[in-house]
Amino acid sequence: MTADAFYRGRRVMITGGLGFIGSNLAHRLVTLGADVLLVDSLIPEYGGNLFNISGIENKVTVNVADVRQASTMNYLVQGREVIFNLAGQVSHIDSMRDPHTDLEINCRSQLTLLEACRHHNPGTKVIFASTRQIYGKPDQLPVTERHLVRPTDVNGINKAAGEYYHLVYNNVFGVRACALRLTNVYGPRQLLRHNRQGFIGWFVRLVLENKEIQVFGDGSQIRDFVYVDDAVEAFLAAGATDTVNGEAFNVGGEEHISHRDLVKMLVEIAGSGRYTFVEWPADKKAIDIGSFYADSSLFRGRVDWKPSVRLREGFARTFEYYRKHLREYVPQ
Numbered sequence: 001m002t003a004d005a006f007y008r009g010r011r012v013m014i015t016g017g018l019g020f021i022g023s024n025l026a027h028r029l030v031t032l033g034a035d036v037l038l039v040d041s042l043i044p045e046y047g048g049n050l051f052n053i054s055g056i057e058n059k060v061t062v063n064v065a066d067v068r069q070a071s072t073m074n075y076l077v078q079g080r081e082v083i084f085n086l087a088g089q090v091s092h093i094d095s096m097r098d099p100h101t102d103l104e105i106n107c108r109s110q111l112t113l114l115e116a117c118r119h120h121n122p123g124t125k126v127i128f129a130s131t132r133q134i135y136g137k138p139d140q141l142p143v144t145e146r147h148l149v150r151p152t153d154v155n156g157i158n159k160a161a162g163e164y165y166h167l168v169y170n171n172v173f174g175v176r177a178c179a180l181r182l183t184n185v186y187g188p189r190q191l192l193r194h195n196r197q198g199f200i201g202w203f204v205r206l207v208l209e210n211k212e213i214q215v216f217g218d219g220s221q222i223r224d225f226v227y228v229d230d231a232v233e234a235f236l237a238a239g240a241t242d243t244v245n246g247e248a249f250n251v252g253g254e255e256h257i258s259h260r261d262l263v264k265m266l267v268e269i270a271g272s273g274r275y276t277f278v279e280w281p282a283d284k285k286a287i288d289i290g291s292f293y294a295d296s297s298l299f300r301g302r303v304d305w306k307p308s309v310r311l312r313e314g315f316a317r318t319f320e321y322y323r324k325h326l327r328e329y330v331p332q
Contacts, residue, residue, distance in 0.1 A: 001240070002240075003233075003236045003237050003239075003240040003304070004032055006239075006240040007029055007032040007033065007034040007082075007236065007239075007240070008032060008033040008034070009033060009034070009035065010034050010035065010081050010082060011034075011035045011037075011079055011080050011081050011082075012029055012034045012035065012036050012037070012080065012081065012082045012083075012084070012239075013036075013037045013038075013039060013076065013077065013080040013082070013083045013084070014026055014029075014036065014037070014038050014039065014083075014084045014086060015039045015040070015067050015083070015084070015085050015086055015087035015113065016039075016040055016047075016048070016085075016086035016087035016088065016129075017036075017037075017038025017039055017040050017060075017062070017086070018038060018040035018042060018047075018048035018049060018050060018052055018053065018062070019040065019046065019047035019048050019049075019052070019086060019087075019191075020047045020052075020185070020187075020189050020190045020191060020228065021086055021129065021182075021185060021228060021231055021232070021235075022038065022040070022084070022086045022087075023038075023049075023052030023053055023189050024052075024187070024188070024189055024228045024229065024231075024232050025084060025086075025232045025235055025236075026038055026053060026056060026060055027053075027055075027056055028229075028232050028233075028236065029236075030056045030059045030060060032236075036059070036060040036061065037060070037061045037063065037076065037080065038053070038060055038061065038062045038063070039063050039065055039067065039076055039087070040062070040063075040064060040065075040087070041064065041065065041066040041067070041087070042064050045194070046191070047190070047191040049189070049191075049328070049329070050062075051325070051328040051329075052189045063076060066109075067087045067105075067109040067112060067113055068104060068105070068108060068109045068112055069112070070112050070115070070116065073112050073113055073116040074116045074119070074120050075120075076116075077113070077116045077117050077120055077121045077124065078120050078121055079121070080121060080124055081123075081124060081125065082124065082125050082127070082239045083113070083117070083124055083125070083126045083127070084127050084129075084235055084239065085110070085113060085126055085127065085128045085129065085166075086129045087105070087109065088105060088106050088109075088129065088159070088162070096153055096154055096155075096283070099154040102154050102155055102158050103154075103158055105158075106155065106158035106159055106161070106162050107158050107161050107162055107165075110128070110161075110162040110165045110166070111165055113126070114126070114165055114166065114169045114175060114177075117169070117175045118169060118173050118175055122173070122174060122175055124175065124176070125176045125177070125239055125242075125245075126166060126169075126175060126176065126177040126178075127177070127178055127179075127180065127235055127238045127239050128162065128163060128166045128177065128178070128179040128180070129179075129180060129182060129235075130159055130160075130162070130163040130179040130180060130181045130182065130248060131155075131156070131159050131181060131182055132181050132182065132183045132250070132252070132292060132294055133151060133152075133153070133155060133156040133159060133289070134149050134151050134156050134157075134159055134160040134163065134181065135147050135148070135149060135150065135151075135181075135289075135292070136148075136149075136150035136151050136152045136156065136289055137150075137152060137289045137290055138289065138290070138291070138292055141222075141291060141292070141293055142252075142293050142294055142295035143250070143292060143293070143294050143295060144250070144294075144295045144297075144298070145181075145247075145248060145249065145250060145298055152286075152288075152289055163179040163181075163248055166178070166179055167179065167246055167247070167248065170245055170246040171246050176242060176245045177245065177246070178238055178244040178245055178246065178247055178248065178249065179247075179248040179249070180234055180235065180238060180248075180249055180251045180299075181248055181249065181250050181251065181294070182226065182231060182251050182252075183223070183224050183225065183226055183250070183251070183252040183253060183292070183293070183294050184198065184200055184223055184224065184225045184226065184253075185225075185226050185227075185228055185231045186200045186201070186204070186225055186226070186227065186228065186314065186315070186318060187227050187228030187229065187314060187317065187318050187321075188228065188317065188318060188321035188322070189228070189321075190204070190228070190318075190329075191329070192204065192205040192322070192326075192329040192330050193329065193330065193331065200225070203262075203263060203266060204266070204315075204318060204319070204322065205322075205329075205330060206273055207266050207267060207270045207272055207273030207319075208270065208272065208273070208319065208322055208323065208326060209273075209330075210272040210273055211273060211274075212273070212274050212275060212276055213263050213266075213267075213273060213274070213275040213276070214275075214276060214277075214278045215259050215260065215263055215275055215276070215277050215278070216259075216277075216278060216279070216280045216281070216284065216285075216288075217277070217279075217280055218260070218277060219258055219259040219260030219261075219263070219277055220258055220259070220260065220291075221258065221259055221288075221290055221291045221292075222256050222257065222258050222291040222292070222293060223256070223257065223259070223262070223291070223292060223293065224252045224253035224254070224255065224256050224257075224292070224293035224294060225253045225255070225257075225311060225314070226251060226252060226253045226307055227253075227307065227309035227313075227314035227317075229309060230253075230307040230308060230309055231251065233305055233308075234251045234299070234303075234305050237303035237304060237305045238299075238303060240303075241302070241303055243302045243303065244299070244302050244303065249296070249298055249299035249302070250294040250295060250296045250298065250299060251294075251296055251299055252293060252294030252295070252296045253293075253307055253311075254306075254307055255310065255311050256293045257311065260277075263275040265311070265312065265315070266315060269312060269315050269316055269319060270319050
């Protein structure tokens with residue numbers, strides 16, 4: 001059965017469903033005919049945004065709830081055949097300023113969800129959104145799943161713990177689960193309000209507002225990027241097969257680009273904005289991992305997936321979306 005056919009009529013839940021990746025996943029699942037429940041706390045500083053489900057609001061069910069609430073999760077997981085677990089705190093800087101909140105959201109909430117599944121829906125399948133940040137500073141490039149997990153910040157530690165909870169519940173309790181270690185995902189419906197959830201959304205906003213991007217250092221650090229539609233297809237593929245259960249997989253892009261060349265490309269595509277190079281801020285330099293790009297061949301070997309949207313095309317689509325809807329993402 002293809003992933004497309006697999007989701008027709010299937011009861012699916014997305015935690016963090018009003019956020020960036022979650023809402024794009026919801027749009028795709030609606031087109032596939034799935035029964036979609038979105039769970040999101042709508043905490044203002046995070047990525048949840050009701051506008052993200054514009055056009056499908058009458059085709060999904062939304063429950064505004066915090067995944068840390070056990071009684072709520074015990075109820076919501078019931079009957080859901082696939083759970084895409086995307087709720088989380090993703091700011092590395094915030095995790096260093098407020099480590100206890102990061103622990104609550106990225107560790108305790110994962111246990112709450114998994115315990116709810118173990119006791120109230122043990123037959124479900126859970127796909128966890130992990131991150132390349134758990135590797136820390138790479139020993140070599142590209143980074144494979146055999147690389148040591150050695151985070152450089154609190155967020156990376158807690159995301160690693162959240163990932164391992166899922167794998168343990170798969171291996172010990174039989175709650176089928178896997179984790180996708182995402183590299184830099186970008187595209188429509190991303191948070192633009194502030195710069196603490198990764199640099200790419202902030203760069204997009206500055207370019208659209210014809211402002212200056214500050215590139216730290218000489219801009220030589222290299223990254224890979226995944227357009228959000230490709231990330232969505234990775235989640236769908238993982239949810240539709242059991243060949244990935246009990247493991248963690250890199251999901252990265254095939255194009256590697258330096259920050260210097262990236263900002264040059266963004267300004268060129270948008271026809272606005274500019275950039276300059278500045279000294280590294282001390283708090284960011286302390287947790288920077290240098291150049292990073294992932295080897296995703298393990299995941300591609302298990303499922304029918306590979307990124308299909310090239311960088312220039314992906315950013316062109318991103319700018320087009322925000323030019324139409326910027327007021328929904330940036331305070332006026």
